[in-house]
Amino acid sequence: MxxxxxxxxxxxxxxxxxxxxxxxxxxxxxxxxxxxxxxxVPDSVRKALAVAANDPNAYGYPVTAGTADLRAAIAEWFSVTRNVDLQAIHADVVPTVGSKEGVALMASLLHFGENDVVVQPKVSYPTYEIGTQLAGAQVLKVDDVADVASWRNVPGVKAVWVNSPCNPTGEVYSAEQMAGIVAAAREIGAVVLSDECYALMQWRDAVNGAEGDADSLASTPCALRDDVCLGSAEGVLVLYSLSKQSNMAGYRTAFIAGDESLIASMSAYRKQIGQIIPGPVQAAMAAGLRDLExxxxxxxxxxxxxxxxxxxxxxxxxxxxxxxxxxxxxxxxxxxxxxxxxxxxxxxxxxxxxxxxxxxxxxxxxxxxxxxxxxxxxxxxxxx
CATH class of the missing domain: 3.90.1150.10 (Aspartate Aminotransferase, domain 1)
Structure with missing residues (x-):
């Protein structure tokens, strides 16, 4: 339709x-x-873009699933900044043309429809709801998705949107809260869609009145971390973007990581509809992920x-x-x-x-x- x-x-x-x-x-x-x-935009990113301007991945068709170097950079980034070993939890990755595209197409690519329900916070990024509507599925808004009793027994729930740190409220979920959401979703066969685009922009020291280290990076809990997903990416998808961490909003660089069977299916569709990051931009994205300074x-x-x-x-x-x-x-x-x-x-x-x-x-x-x-x-x- x-x-x-x-x-x-x-x-x-x-x-x-x-x-x-x-x-x-x-x-x-x-x-x-x-x-x-x-x-x-960081110098490292601009240089990588220029160097890759005439690579085979530029004059030829780029790789939907990401070049080997980009995929390695994403895995390294997860390991260094999020304490996540993608290989160990059987997770795969796919680049997206910005995180908004990934959010908006998510319900459609997961084949949700008329009788399916997607849970989201009442106060949240509007594209969660728009993406669910585009698929023809039903939206269920709850005050707090960490209150799993508010959605666990609702018929037809197929996915739960989590956003930590949250746009617009700034709220951050603890690892315990994230683990509770993952566990409850698995009980009913629903997918956890964890939007973690601001994961490296957390301010807990400032909130608690501590000085903190301005040169350090501390990640908020990731839905793919061992203590949250219990060593398995099954039923969990995480979204991340370089728009804010590296000022690359115009590059449209983001990715989805998680359940390898879900990623494989989504990647096949993405290839057919041409949702592919340009080759030189993939090289720039890899540079941005590695340039933590x-x-x-x-x-x-x-x-x-x-x-x-x-x-x-x-x-x-x-x-x-x-x-x-x-x-x-x-x-x-x-x-x-x-x-x-x-x-x-x-x-x-x-x-x-x-x-x-x-x-x-x-x-x-x-x-x-x-x-x-x-x-x-x-x-x-x-x-x-």
Whole structure:
């Protein structure tokens, strides 16, 4: 039948009027809405892209499943940063054209349909719901997917979306919570879809008031870690993206890793519909995964920006703290309605994301992906 219809409040054109107001404000507009990176792509990535520009994987058709070097780089990345041995748990990988494509096509590639139910958090990235709708399956929104009693006995549940660190709330699940989700999903034959795109952007030291090491990288618990999946990737798929860790949003570099039988089936379909990362970009992706020093630099940038933004939002009157993870500050609207707050913020030139986009119209999301100068200028305006 093809793609089914979808409906969503997630439409950036809805904030166009607020942007016009913000642009007319003294000093112009500061956009803290879309989480689009603004910092340089690492030198290692740009060099790898250039070197690979005339490789066989460039002038010939690229490999859907990823070059041997890219697949090795993904395995190395999991081992070094996530404490996961893909081979030991019988996991496979497939690159995707950005993580959004991977999310949006997931339910369709898993062959979900009319009587199938996909569980997701009520407050979450909108594409989970859109992807389920495109497949013609049913969406079940719950307050907390870690509360497995809220979905385990619901007829027809075929998959559960997990997002830790969460966009937009910044919440991070513990290994125990992740393990509980995996165990409950396996009991009913459902697949765990773990969106871990912000896994290396966690701020627990800052949340707990500790200084932490700005040069260190600490991962949040992975659904494929031994203590979570009990040594088997069966029924577990993890998504990751280089958009934020390496400022590669425009490169469209992401991947799915997990259950080898599910990956094999999805890869076969992906090959037929041409969902393939260009060859030179695969080389750039491998370089980005291996260049952890650049990731540490970016991690420090975001930690500093988030700290400044949190302090500024407090000065403006929002009740907020440093998020546990991800790159956003999630606040309850002072007026109780995101659109009313959006209007007031636009008058001082600041644009946030309306919480309605993520299922919570009484909240707003502020992104720390703006430049240091933009964050500093926003802080000045918010403190007046």
């Amino acid at each position: 093809g793609f089914h219809e979808f409906s969503s409040p997630y439409d950036w054109s809805r904030i166009a009027a607020y942007k016009r107001t913000a642009k007319a404000a003294f000093g112009g507009m500061i956009d803290l809405s879309v989480g689009s990176p603004v910092d340089p 650049s990731v540490k630099v970016q991690h420090a940038r975001y930690r500093e920006r988030l700290g400044v933004l949190v302090g500024a939002l407090r000065a403006y009157g929002y009740c907020t703290d440093m998020p546990e993870g991800a790159l956003y500050v999630w606040v309850r609207a002072k007026s109780g309605d995101c659109w009313t707050d959006m209007e007031q913020l636009a008058k001082i030139g600041i644009i946030a994301s309306p919480g309605e986009f993520y299922g919570a119209p009484e909240y707003l999301r502020f992104s720390a992906t703006a430049s240091d100068g933009a964050i500093a200028s926003a802080a000045e305006r918010l403190a007046r």
